[in-house]
Amino acid sequence: MRILGIETSCDDTGVAIVDHRRRVLAESLHSQTAMHSRYGGVVPELASRDHIARLAPMVDQCCAAAGMELRDLDGVAWTQGPGLAGALLVGASLGPALALGLGIPGLGIHHLEGHLLSPLLDEKPPAFPFLALLCSGGHTQLMEVTGLGAYTLLGDTLDDAAGEAFDKSAKMIGLGYPGGPAISYLAGHGDATRFVLPRPLLHSGDLDFSFSGLKTAVLTLLRKLGVDPHNPVSTEALAPRDRNDLAAGVQAAICEVLCVKAMAAIRMTGHRRLVIAGGVSANILLRGMLGAACANAGVELHCPHPRLCTDNGAMIALAGLLRMLEGEAPRGRELAAQACRVRPRWALESLSPPAPVASAV
Ligand SMILES: Nc1ncnc2c1ncn2[C@@H]1O[C@H](COP(=O)(O)OP(=O)(O)OP(=O)(O)O)[C@@H](O)[C@H]1O
Ligand SMILES: [Mg+2]
Structure with missing residues (x-):
């Protein structure tokens, strides 16, 4: 067939x-x-x-x-x-x-x-049931998946999606679209501890997300660095070290929230398999953080091939x-x-x- x-x-x-x-x-x-x-x-x-x-x-x-x-x-x-x-x-x-x-x-x-x-295209596909973290350009959702077409929403974003947070932050620091891969690349050369950005709803007790505060925090930081985020000439003048450290700070904040919430959902539901999907699931830091957390908790982690x-x-x-x-x-x-x-x-x-x-x- x-x-x-x-x-x-x-x-x-x-x-x-x-x-x-x-x-x-x-x-x-x-x-x-x-x-x-x-x-x-x-x-x-x-x-x-x-x-x-x-x-x-x-x-x-x-x-x-x-x-x-x-x-x-x-x-x-x-x-x-x-x-x-x-x-x-x-x-x-x-x-x-x-x-x-x-x-x-x-x-x-x-x-x-x-x-x-998409992770079911893998050589070792996850069996049902599993918990899924869908993180794409337009969505950030935690879903309980008990079978094909049997999806229960456990958590959702109240405002921006994770991919949108990557893209908006990238735009403000003078990077093109899509912002996720560009931020991820620069973050590899940056210090994530220099600018510690907010992690909204991290310990809210529920499984919802909120990422819109991140762009305000990036905006404030840029102004402190003497950069006007609405002026391309000004953002281009951002020092490479500042840009790298900002990218690292943004990536660390988004990935930590995604990881903490996904593991909270695992604890709440008792699922032994976690699936991540959507554009942001290509992020290497996110894969590494979830890989370590899942290994600690004895949970199987399934990620789609990066091109998928x-x-x-x-x-x-x-x-x-x-x-x-x-x-x-x-x-x-x-x-x-x-x-x-x-x-x-x-x-x-x-x-x-x-x-x-x-x-x-
Ligand atoms: N390595 C990466 N790290 C972080 N974000 C990434 C990475 N690669 C892609 N993204 C982000 O993934 C998003 C695109 O993913 P995807 O194509 O799944 O979204 P979409 O189709 O636009 O939205 P949706 O599927 O919700 O309708 C963009 O926001 C992009 O910045
Ligand atoms: Mg999509």
């Missing part, structure tokens, strides 16, 4: 083919970061147009790389939400059209379910594969009803386990 996965929820066009043994047969990814960088953020209309131009050729490219024809596919999965409506529509048009034309099943997938399941932490087509293909294997594989009229149907706002915990459909394979 070979499933095509299509991801177009924001500014990455991702396509991949995954087989029933969870092997990634081919993958293709195009990041629009360079295109949006001159505007200081993602321009939704440009994102949609770029997905339209690239998606079909990338599908052909993936089939060729896997040594297959389109007609060899057994199913198509695309991201149905959450995300930018216009961007989602690109995948939600081509995905169902391909499946209908080929007479194979097709399924719209929740983007965060894709992230959450940020948006990609393989995680969408995998989520589609797992659901289709359980019989949720609409064809014909049920499949056609999904065409161009997107859900820009969609809570992960509202998902259900796979529902076998009458028209299933």
